[in-house]
Amino acid sequence: MRAVLITAPGGPSVLQPGEVPDPVAGPGELVIDVVAAGLNRADVLQRRGAYPSPAGWPEWPGLEVSGIVSEVGVGAEGVPDGSGFGGAGGFGGAGGAGFAVGDRVCALLGGGGYAERVAVPAAQVLPVPDEVDLVDAAGLPEVVATVWANVFLLAGLRAGETLLVHGGSSGIGTMAVQLGRAFGARVAVTARSAEKLEACRELGADILIDYTTSDFAERIRAEGGADVILDVVGADYLERNIDALATNGRIVTIANLAGGPAAIDLGALMAKRGTLSATSLRARPAKEKAAIIASVRENVWPLVENGTVRPVVAARFPLAEAGEAQRLLEGSTHIGKILLTV
Numbered sequence: 001m002r003a004v005l006i007t008a009p010g011g012p013s014v015l016q017p018g019e020v021p022d023p024v025a026g027p028g029e030l031v032i033d034v035v036a037a038g039l040n041r042a043d044v045l046q047r048r049g050a051y052p053s054p055a056g057w058p059e060w061p062g063l064e065v066s067g068i069v070s071e072v073g074v075g076a077e078g079v080p081d082g083s084g085f086g087g088a089g090g091f092g093g094a095g096g097a098g099f100a101v102g103d104r105v106c107a108l109l110g111g112g113g114y115a116e117r118v119a120v121p122a123a124q125v126l127p128v129p130d131e132v133d134l135v136d137a138a139g140l141p142e143v144v145a146t147v148w149a150n151v152f153l154l155a156g157l158r159a160g161e162t163l164l165v166h167g168g169s170s171g172i173g174t175m176a177v178q179l180g181r182a183f184g185a186r187v188a189v190t191a192r193s194a195e196k197l198e199a200c201r202e203l204g205a206d207i208l209i210d211y212t213t214s215d216f217a218e219r220i221r222a223e224g225g226a227d228v229i230l231d232v233v234g235a236d237y238l239e240r241n242i243d244a245l246a247t248n249g250r251i252v253t254i255a256n257l258a259g260g261p262a263a264i265d266l267g268a269l270m271a272k273r274g275t276l277s278a279t280s281l282r283a284r285p286a287k288e289k290a291a292i293i294a295s296v297r298e299n300v301w302p303l304v305e306n307g308t309v310r311p312v313v314a315a316r317f318p319l320a321e322a323g324e325a326q327r328l329l330e331g332s333t334h335i336g337k338i339l340l341t342v
């Protein structure tokens with residue numbers, strides 16, 4: 001089959017199509033004929049040689065796909081166990097989901113999505129509702145799983161609370177705004193332009209902050225503070241994030257786009273009785289990913305099915321143009337997700 005390979009660590013031009021062996025469905029796995037793959041910043045780090053695929057996954061990039069099931073491994077037919085921690089025989093089955101050849105699905109991967117086919121544990125696969133375009137569905141797994149795991153399962157956002165989303169127009173941000181709104185939170189966003197902020201407003205954001213012209217911490221304090229902050233900026237924002245927290249506020253860090261090492265004023269955090277956490281989805285063991293996907297299926301998927309929450313897609317590129325697609329991602333002018341079509 002064809003895949004997009006990293007021929008050497010470097011810029012977008014090192015991404016080149018090549019031939020690789022077809023995957024085979026192991027126990028508890030499905031093979032998906034890929035229709036589209038979602039782009040992620042992790043793919044860019046991987047291209048530069050800094051973030052290889054975890055053990056057991058193909059070496060080419062791609063953390064999420066949509067497509068059609070073409071092979072079902074032993075135990076992946078879905079023996080209902082309801083736990084989300086795997087099906088019969090401990091193979092990591094579909095958590096009661098049940099998949100068959102021909103199903104429309106999307107999946108969370110550890111790597112290997114930039115290809116015509118991929119094998120994935122059934123417990124990391126979600127059905128694509130008829131109402132959702134199958135190509136657009138490639139933009140759902142990574143953002144839905146990340147936002148649900150951090151903002152809801154970890155930080156416990158509740159209705160009536162204020163959620164501050166940094167990078168509100170990003171792939172992650174566009175999902176965080178929709179889910180925050182859907183679960184009854186007041187949503188604030190930061191972004192660098194009027195166009196990006198307007199997109200956030202259309203998705204349901206209530207408080208729009210252009211961080212290039214105003215101090216987000218000051219703005220949020222004037223609104224009573226943020227109960228939960230979803231941060232992708234890192235060191236540069238740490239002090240101001242603590243400043244922007246409401247009492248008992250929770251900061252969930254998922255990226256450090258503007259630096260990792262930072263000094264922290266524990267006194268300021270204590271005064272807020274605040275919590276600071278940081279997580280990475282890709283590094284989690286399969287069991288944890290299965291539990292997140294099971295929780296997503298139970299709590300978020302009904303909102304996808306009824307159209308309350310939708311994938312926001314900025315652009316589609318043919319698979320062979322993965323380099324051009326990553327160039328667009330790095331330029332950061334996009335709103336939502338960038339996809340590769342097979």
Ligand SMILES: NC(=O)c1ccc[n+]([C@@H]2O[C@H](COP(=O)([O-])OP(=O)(O)OC[C@H]3O[C@@H](n4cnc5c(N)ncnc54)[C@H](OP(=O)(O)O)[C@@H]3O)[C@@H](O)[C@H]2O)c1
Pocket residue numbers: 039040041042142146166167168169170171172173190191192193196232233253254255256257258279280281282329332336
């Ligand atoms: N930990 C995890 O499990 C996990 C999972 C998925 C994604 N992530 C990470 O989350 C981040 C967002 O992912 P994504 O797919 O949504 O990426 P994306 O669509 O490329 O968005 C990145 C956003 O970050 C903002 N940004 C970049 N540099 C900034 C800076 N210096 N100051 C303020 N804002 C800045 C940009 O917004 P403006 O243009 O408005 O500045 C942009 O919208 C990525 O770094 C990704 O690796 C982490």
